[in-house]
Amino acid sequence: MIKRDVVFLCALGLAGSLLAETMRVQVQSGQVRGTPSFLGQVVTTLPYGQAVETTGAQGPWVQVRAADGQAGWMHSSALTVKRLAAQSGGAAVSAGASGDELALAGKGFNADVEAQFKAQHADIDFSWVDKMVKMNASPVQIAAFARAGGLKQIGGAQ
Amino acid sequence: MTIRLFPLFGGALALSLLPTGCSTVAEYSTMAGQAAGVITAEQAQSINRSAVAAEKTFQDITPEQEYYIGRSVAATVLATYKPYDGAALNQYLTVLGQTLAQVSDKPETFGGYHFLVMETDEINAFAAPGGLILVSRGLLRCCRSEDALAAVLAHEIGHVQSQHGLRAIKKGRLTSALTVFAVEAGKNLGGESLAEVTKAFEGSITDVTSTLMNSGYARALENEADAAAVQILTRAGYDPRALVDMLGEMKARLAADTRGFGKTHPSPDDRIQHVSGLIGEQPVAAAPAARRQRFDAMLGLIR
Numbered sequence: 001m002i003k004r005d006v007v008f009l010c011a012l013g014l015a016g017s018l019l020a021e022t023m024r025v026q027v028q029s030g031q032v033r034g035t036p037s038f039l040g041q042v043v044t045t046l047p048y049g050q051a052v053e054t055t056g057a058q059g060p061w062v063q064v065r066a067a068d069g070q071a072g073w074m075h076s077s078a079l080t081v082k083r084l085a086a087q088s089g090g091a092a093v094s095a096g097a098s099g100d101e102l103a104l105a106g107k108g109f110n111a112d113v114e115a116q117f118k119a120q121h122a123d124i125d126f127s128w129v130d131k132m133v134k135m136n137a138s139p140v141q142i143a144a145f146a147r148a149g150g151l152k153q154i155g156g157a158q
Numbered sequence: 159m160t161i162r163l164f165p166l167f168g169g170a171l172a173l174s175l176l177p178t179g180c181s182t183v184a185e186y187s188t189m190a191g192q193a194a195g196v197i198t199a200e201q202a203q204s205i206n207r208s209a210v211a212a213e214k215t216f217q218d219i220t221p222e223q224e225y226y227i228g229r230s231v232a233a234t235v236l237a238t239y240k241p242y243d244g245a246a247l248n249q250y251l252t253v254l255g256q257t258l259a260q261v262s263d264k265p266e267t268f269g270g271y272h273f274l275v276m277e278t279d280e281i282n283a284f285a286a287p288g289g290l291i292l293v294s295r296g297l298l299r300c301c302r303s304e305d306a307l308a309a310v311l312a313h314e315i316g317h318v319q320s321q322h323g324l325r326a327i328k329k330g331r332l333t334s335a336l337t338v339f340a341v342e343a344g345k346n347l348g349g350e351s352l353a354e355v356t357k358a359f360e361g362s363i364t365d366v367t368s369t370l371m372n373s374g375y376a377r378a379l380e381n382e383a384d385a386a387a388v389q390i391l392t393r394a395g396y397d398p399r400a401l402v403d404m405l406g407e408m409k410a411r412l413a414a415d416t417r418g419f420g421k422t423h424p425s426p427d428d429r430i431q432h433v434s435g436l437i438g439e440q441p442v443a444a445a446p447a448a449r450r451q452r453f454d455a456m457l458g459l460i461r
């Protein structure tokens with residue numbers, strides 16, 4: 001029965017990935033930091049779908065090594081054990097590849113589909129969404145905000 | 159070595175224990191199996207072929223797809239609610255919101271958390287998938303302190319980290335969109351396929367947006383978001399009792415208002431009762447003057 005095989009494979013797969021220690025970047029811009037903290041200096045940035053080897057962990061932070069040898073710490077929420085659909089398309093997301101490549105990379109809903117949606121809904125304006133996604137506070141600003149407000153010192157692996 | 163990766167493995171583990179829905183399991187297991195090098199790509203393909211008509215759920219949505227869904231949901235909401243065009247207040251909300259997101263269980267999403275004020279007296283807030291969070295002037299006026307405002311934003315971050323928006327997508331929508339792709343894999347996605355995926359996308363945006371704006375989430379999901387808010391506030395050093403204070407103020411202001419939260423959220427009384435049971439007895443240091451001053455200066459802009 002397929003079902004039994006599948007459950008067996010699933011168990012194997014999960015157990016395997018826990019030991020194999022290969023994970024993939026699941027955010028647009030995967031920041032690898034020098035220390036396990038959002039205040040740690042960014043040593044390199046990895047694209048969506050990029051594989052990394054994990055070599056250790058501290059709280060929610062995972063120590064990683066990329067294929068090019070660059071090493072550092074990433075927050076576990078930026079990583080997944082899943083093989084992302086955009087396996088070959090990581091670079092496409094950040095570099096803005098041609099429509100077809102991005103469609104393949106993105107599997108399903110992507111920039112092309114958004115463009116179609118926009119074309120069919122002229123009344124829906126994306127300009128504030130585009131502004132919003134650029135509104136950011138830097139880790140240094142966040143640390144200063146927390147300090148001035150008497151909050152807990154945050155950002156690191158507590 | 160303690161490694162806190164349970165949120166990442168949890169979904170796949172839960173799926174592997176399901177007695178039915180084995181095709182969904184097939185997809186997950188082949189992904190995990192391939193990542194671990196246990197099975198070859200060819201083997202994986204044949205397993206996936208048998209599962210090609212599998213029902214897709216919100217868990218099959220990749221972070222990149224979630225990001226694109228969130229963008230269109232936010233744009234659709236902003237077609238009804240005008241953005242508040244004031245840089246100082248929006249930046250204050252951004253710093254506060256990103257501070258809270260950093261101590262949540264999911265500080266990183268594909269495109270990150272972003273915050274914007276909506277220019278309306280209605281008491282309302284929306285968390286679009288992936289982390290685009292919109293809060294109305296009316297809801298800001300329910301906040302008497304930065305701690306209370308933090309409670310509002312932390313509740314919305316709770317909806318984002320548990321992917322509540324994606325759960326509103328109706329069964330069947332994703333199956334067509336993601337199955338079309340599976341069949342077309344290796345070819346360019348153009349013409350009819352793109353049209354079909356766009357249709358599924360449009361339907362998904364409608365499902366999420368109408369849930370956010372009209373029907374609201376199930377009570378259990380609101381409780382989950384409130385519990386996340388208490389946890390986030392505590393981790394950041396805010397007083398979680400500010401959530402109760404904010405809900406009390408909301409109750410007074412909501413009165414007979416059936417718009418916004420009056421329509422989509424459990425009553426403030428019900429939420430207060432639930433939240434009170436989650437808050438410990440431990441005393442929290444009073445807010446320093448600097449925290450009170452910056453809050454008063456910013457909220458003074460819209461009072």
Ligand SMILES: [Zn+2]
Nearest residue numbers: 317380383423
């Ligand atoms: Zn809610």
